[in-house]
Amino acid sequence: MPSSRKKFNIPSNIKLTPMLEQYLRIKQENPGTLLFFRMGDFYELFFEDAEIAARQLQIALTSRNPNSEHKIPMCGVPHHSCDEYLRQLLEKGYKVAICDQVEDPRSAKGLVKRAVTRILTPGTVVEEHTLSAKENNYLSALYWNHKKNHGAICWADFSTGEWTGLELSGQDQIWQWIYKIQPSEIIAPDGFSIPPIHGRLRDRFNFVPASSYFDQRSATDLVLKDQGAASLDVLDLTDKPELVRICGAILMYLIQTHKGELGHMAPFKPLNPAGFLQLDDVTLRNLEILRTLSGDKGPGTLIHSLDRTITPMGGRYLEKCLTAPWKDLNIIRDNQNMVDFFLARDQTRTRLRKELQNTFDLERLSTRVTLNRCTPKDLLFLSRSLQILPHIKSILMEDKDHHPALLQKLLQQWDDLHDLCLTLQNAIKDPPPNIITEGGIFKKGYSHELDELIELTDHGQGKLQELLRREQSQHNLPKLKLGYNRVFGHYFELSKASGLKAPDHFERRQTLVSGERYVTADLKELEEILLSASDKRKAREYDLFNEVREFTAGHNKRIKSMATVLARIDFWQGLAETARRLDWVKPELNSELQIYIKAGRHPVIETIQGRANYVPNDLNMDDHSKVLLITGPNMAGKSTVLRKVAIICILAQMGSFVPAARASIGLCDRVFSRVGASDNLAMGQSTFMVEMTETARILRQATKRSLIILDEIGRGTSTFDGLALAWAVVEDLTGRYGGIRTLFATHYHELTSLEKKIQCLRNFNIAVKEWKEDIVFLRKLIPGPADKSYGIEVARLAGVPPRVVSRAREVLTSLERQRDKKKIVVETKKPLDPALTKPLQNQVQENSHDLSLQLSRLDLNSLTPMQALNTLHQWKSMQEKK
Structure with missing residues (x-):
């Protein structure tokens, strides 16, 4: 304890209470956390933890020993309403150790035993109030082997059990994945160096001892045990030693923060990027797929315009498919057929959406049950969700002669979980209590023993009144009364005014001015039964709750399987609903390189402006026009056209319908985007440096099947430098593979002369009409170069004096x-x-x-x-x- 005293500046001559000594010992065992120390009905924090919590949560900071020279800062929050406080601290990046009383204070001899029952961190929470329903919450781990110049990254959503990862040969690729998946927390071995350019991620890192977390042998044992596998061959990990290390690190971290075994992690499958259309973090940001360029969620993003899913599982699956669309034509067409099926059946889709509205988050509910983090309300929500399954199946079974292949397969694997549903229906009362130790959880009839205890506790007053009436009638005591106080408990009372004499079996307890109070053997016995019945009932309900929870946890895989099924159904019906509401069409997909779009629209801008105010555009990219050089003034809509084409290709490859009158898309392997101006001044990168870094990545990684959109390359430097760079970039993109599919927006009109020299390049411009001294943006993409830049007119429209x-x-x-x-x-x-x-x-x-x-x-x-x-x-x- 001396080291703890020194840390908290506690003089050696100050005597601490046994409780504070206990606090300091537990705090020392859990460094880097805020210790929530259970004392009665409150979680208390002391010393520096109290100062941090009071400041961050805006609660009162008090002190222990307020009149002493050595005051001990303290603050606290009620244990029954601590969830919101925990959420705030986790959002701010803090780790919280929950220290509970692990024995009944009533039976404790001396100081109540306490222990940390779990550690909450931003990447390991499972509680509903701390998570966004339709977003994954990832814990990530990374490892880099400098000798082999090789490393790996893994990410897991603890709240659902989903996890995957891959090995990489370039450290820059690891950072690309981190920015793409946006983990809440990152585990790395001690000594891992974060490059200055990625310094803004430092607060998300937890550095742990490499010898214990990233050891190859212990990691292998942990992975095999968790996955129930005999060898790494089964998991496709034999030739991936670095990936095994970080899988082990993830599992060890989860076990240590959860303070127990897991049992809910999904089968691990290494990610194979070759099976998906690759979208790096820059492209996701520039196209505003999940967040706007300013970092906001919601309106202004593609997913906000697209999302018509109902369930949290469906929303998360939509985000997953949107950030990693497929490349396999068969998979894409199977998903298109499902969307088409639901689009053609409006009534079926409407009924299905109504049922899905009553379905809760099966994935996260099952996780909380398996991890013993659930409440009676979780079991009730699970019961309600399972009751919906037969209704959904009944709706899907209609018109079965026209079922697409994917729907046939899902219905063959359908599991109503009838046995589990029936148990939960018969067990859990609606509404249930929030606390599992206070009783009131179970329905009457579930347990005969519990029913008897409930009868006693719920009807105890009736039995007391029955005893009173018996005494009154048997001994002719019509004025006999029944009372209660904390000192004597229940008693009979006879007033002196009644003039009645107490029977011999009445035992005097208290003499008053107005009368006498008595007890009887029957009254004492009944009172003891009633008092013990309440405790017995609570204890029995607690035991029954654990039995039901364990029974439910045994069906974890079945629940997760049906959660996956519902997520996909919700995904398809949601895309169909969007296609119906926004008048989207089914795109044709093929293995060619052509991209043809008739009357294409940008879905986000159309959502904001309205269909009537949006001007659609045609586009055709073939062997003679693989690179489109687009000129026109600012504000005319060049960037919109670029983004629109990329978004339509992404939507098509995730199986969605697209905002166009017609579309034929040749499959892409990657979509690259260099749009807009941004900088990273904190890390010494100017706008032009960021632009060139992103351009360099595109030129190095683009392939024959890639789609590239570039906007204003070279504008961040002098005219000649910028023009020369833009010229060279165009030549490179047209000179490889007979031309890489590219939309290149520029203000350098000099580049338009390249159309005469390069066979696969064509000039286009965004039409503008001059009217007197004004200009009108027509928003139409037409062949040929722009004749003017209209910079001064745009400046006037922008409000230049x-x-x-x-x-x-x-x-x-x-x-x-x-x-x-x-x-x-x-x-x-x-x-x-x-x-x-x-x-x-x-x-x-x-x-x-x-x-x-x-x-x-x-x-x-x-x-x-x-x-x-x-x-x-x-x-x-x-x-x-x-």
């Missing part, structure tokens, strides 16, 4: 006039900065035809991009005249 807009027009007119006359000097109302104009005037207006001499005299430090471009134009004209 009129004086600045007017002056910009004057300067633009002057620049265009000088360009047409092959002169460089800009006529101005007020002279421009001489440092910018004089060097160029002196150098370009010389009569010398020696270009090398003129080049040597150029002052590059003072040369603007526009001046440089005009200089080149002047030199070229001089050469042509020669």
Whole structure:
């Protein structure tokens, strides 16, 4: 204990109570956690933990020994309403150790025994109030072997038991996966170095001893035990040693935080990325699949516009499919057929949606039951959900002659779980109590022994009144009364005014001014029975609850299996509901490279603006137009067209219908996106650096079957640098594999000349109509390059002051006039900065035809991009005249 005293700055001459000594010992055994220490009806926190909790939870900070020189900070929360406080702390990244009383205080001799019964961390919670219903909550582990330059990453949703992982040959790929799956918590071995560029993830990391968590042998034993497998061959892990290490680390961490065996983890299957359309974190962010560019969820995201699922399981499955669509044509078409089946049957879908609304989260309910973290309400919700299964099956069995293959397979595997459902129906009262130790859980008739105890506790007053009436009639005591107080318990009372004499078997207990109080042997016996019946009832209900819980936990695999079935049904009907409401069509998919979209729409923008205000667009990418170079002013809609095409391809490969009049999609293996401006200044990365990093990844990883959307490459640097980079990127994308499918939006009109030189490149632009001094964005994608940038008009629409807009027009007119006359000097109302104009005037207006001499005299430090471009134009004209 001395080390604990030193840590909390407790002088050695201060005597601590046995309770605080116990607290410090348990706190020392659980470093890095906030210790919730059960004392009666409260969880108390002391010392630094109390200061942190009071500050984070905005609750009162008090102190123990308030009149002492050495005050001990403390705060507390009621144990029966601590869930909201725990949720707040977990959201802020804290770990909480729950220290409960592990013996009955009434039977304890001396200090009540306490122990940590579980440790709550952001990645290991299973309680409903701490989780988002339609989102997975992942705990991740990673390991990197520097000698082999090889590593692995694994992620598990403890609340559902789902887990997977893979080995990788590049550490940058591990970080890509972390950003994609967004784990709440990450386990890594001590000494693992987080690169500065990923420093913002540091708060999610838990560093643990490598020797105990990532040991190869112990990890193998843990994995085989949890999975019930004889060898790693069964799990496809024999040749994946690093993946075995982190699977073991995940299991050990879960066991230590749960403080017990697991028993609910799903069969582990290594992830095979080759089977899915790969979408990296940058693409998911740029396309705003799950979150907007600002990081918000909900409106503005694709999943918000798409999601018509009813159940939490269906919502999570939708997110999984949306971030990892399939590449196998057969799988995609099977899913399309299911969506088509439900789309064609509006009444069936409506009835099905109504039943699904009464279905709770079977996956997480089953997990809480298996882990002994459930309440009576969880069992009731599970019972209600299982009662729905026969109704859903009955709806699905209709029109069985037209069932798609997937539906036939699901119905063959259907399990109503009738035996479990019947047990829960007969057992759990509705509504049940929240606490399992106070009784009131079970229905009458479930247990004969319990019924007798319930009869005593619920009808005890009736039996007391019956005894009173018997005494009154047998001994002619009509004025005899029955009373109760805490000191004597129940008693009979005769008033002196009645003039009646107590029978011989009455035992005097108390004399009052107004009368006498008595007890009898029958009264004492009945009172003892009633008092013990309440305790016996609570104890019996607690035992019965554990029996029912264990029985239910034994059906964990069956429950999880049907949860999976319902998730898929919900997924298909949800996509059908979206297709019906938004008028989407079934896309054709093939193994070719063509992408044809007729009247395509961006689903998110259409949801926000409304169908009537949205202008659809056609697009065709074939062997002669694999790379589309799209020009047009800002705000015209170039980025919308780019994103729309990528989103339609993603939707198609997840089996969904798409927002178009018609669509034919050649399968993609990856979708890459470089859209918008962003930076990472905290890590020393400018907007242009981020842009080039993302572009480099695309150029290195893109294949023949990839789809690439690029927006404004090169705009973050000087005109010539940016133009040169954009030019080279276009040439690279058109020169490989006969051209990689790319939509390339740009303001560099110089690139449009490439159409004459590159066979697979075509120019397109977003149409704009000029009306007087205004411009009208037509939002239509048409062939050919844009004739103007309309930058000044867009600036005016954006609210740039009129004086600045007017002056910009004057300067633009002057620049265009000088360009047409092959002169460089800009006529101005007020002279421009001489440092910018004089060097160029002196150098370009010389009569010398020696270009090398003129080049040597150029002052590059003072040369603007526009001046440089005009200089080149002047030199070229001089050469042509020669």
